[in-house]
Amino acid sequence: xxxxxxxxxxxxxxIQQLVSYNLIKSGFNVTCADSGEEALQILxxxxxxxxxxxxxxxxKDGMEICTIIRDKNDFAQPPIIMLTAKSEEDDIITGLxxxxxxxxxxxxxxxxxxxxxxxxxxxxQEKITREQRPENKSIAIHSMLIHPGRHEVLVEGKQIHLxxxxxxxxxxxxxxxxxxxxxxxxxDKIRGYDYLIxxxxxxxxxxxxxxxxxxxxxxxxxxxxxxxxxxxNKG
Numbered sequence: 001x002x003x004x005x006x007x008x009x010x011x012x013x014x015i016q017q018l019v020s021y022n023l024i025k026s027g028f029n030v031t032c033a034d035s036g037e038e039a040l041q042i043l044x045x046x047x048x049x050x051x052x053x054x055x056x057x058x059x060k061d062g063m064e065i066c067t068i069i070r071d072k073n074d075f076a077q078p079p080i081i082m083l084t085a086k087s088e089e090d091d092i093i094t095g096l097x098x099x100x101x102x103x104x105x106x107x108x109x110x111x112x113x114x115x116x117x118x119x120x121x122x123x124x125q126e127k128i129t130r131e132q133r134p135e136n137k138s139i140a141i142h143s144m145l146i147h148p149g150r151h152e153v154l155v156e157g158k159q160i161h162l163x164x165x166x167x168x169x170x171x172x173x174x175x176x177x178x179x180x181x182x183x184x185x186x187x188d189k190i191r192g193y194d195y196l197i198x199x200x201x202x203x204x205x206x207x208x209x210x211x212x213x214x215x216x217x218x219x220x221x222x223x224x225x226x227x228x229x230x231x232x233n234k235g
Contacts, residue, residue: 004049004121005029009039009065010083011057015106019052019083022110023117034058036065043069048078050120052113055084055095063098070099070163079120079164083108089200097204099163123164139174141230142219146174155216165190166209170230173220178232180223 006028010016020030031046033039036057042048051069055062066080082100084091095103102116139146145154148171153160162170168190172181181189183199190205206228210217219231 003029007031007048007051009033010054026114036060050078051080053080053082055082066098066100093201093204096201097208101164141174141177144216146171160212165205173230177230180226180229182227
């Protein structure tokens, strides 16, 4: 396997150079963009394995660019880590809800940045590995067909495009219908035990997942004071 290609979308030249230097030092290939519009052009021409996307950009901001990328519905979208100087909970939640898979607030430690990038790429590689396992079986429940290997969800035969985080949550809930998962268990599954994220951010991911599933979204039940579960029986 060759080096992963990371797209750094950052208009601050000092931060762009700092991030690029540390990524290259850690063995990654790096492509840089000074604006969201330039990033979209690069994505159309190059194979990108992960995007580091600044929130505050000239022209279209990071939220808009993230939404545009996710709306393309490509079958193999790269993970997106949002870089933001805004550490308020609402800004973080908005970033995650528009399709970002992770976030890092400025100022940040280069070591933490590299660790987050490596963790996200491991998740991507694990998905590829699952695809190569013949024993990896689909989950059929209600009118949904969830195929972990292909990272594919069909609702009444129609493909639904989910982010990596949304898919992981749905797969977790569907693997044991009726079983209640706490918000912390969901956090541990999608982010890892050392990841700091609020329960409210999990609620936002569930909200987005329900919306994308349409009528099937009602099958994801809120268990007050505990977490979420997927109904065993529809209705």
